[in-house]
Amino acid sequence: MKLTTLCYIEKDDSYLMLHRVKKANDANQDKWIGVGGKFEPDEMPEECLLREVYEETGLTLLSYRARGIVTFVSDKWETEYMHLYTADAFTGELTECDEGELVWVPKREIGNLDLWEGDKVFLRLLDSCESFFSLKLRYEGERLAEVKLAGAQREEENELSG
Secondary structure: OEEEEEEEEEEOOEEEEEEOOOOOOOOOOOOEEOEEEEOOOOOOHHHHHHHHHHHHHOOEEEEEEEEEEEEEEEOOOOOEEEEEEEEEEEEOOOOOEOOEEEEEEEHHHHHHOOOOHHHHHHHHHHHHOOOOEEEEEEEEOOEEEEEEEOOOOHHHHHHHHO
């Protein structure tokens, strides 16, 4: 199993998005995602978050919040447990990222980007849900086959995947 973090850094009603276009053999090739990455041995989620954000952006987070845990299950990749964060204060200057292009994208335009279907689900949750959530996304190949929100009724799950 893989342990990761992902952060959506906010500024002026925009999120800092990473367009994954530079890395060879990238499962996220050409997709737009937040910033983050894999845990190093013995790291706690916050340590991974701060390290990955700094490595990918040059920014040091001053204010961030754990928003959820996303479990990715796939018939193609190993299971991943992703700690999802948002951040609203930082210091430093944006640097070039060796994994792709960093772009501030207005939140209202994010749905127009080439995103994973599951990312659209948790981005909607970030907008609509103030409480911490646990979400399971099951993929068959690159197709989102199942969405399960802990404690949610079936109708809510259908709404999330739509």
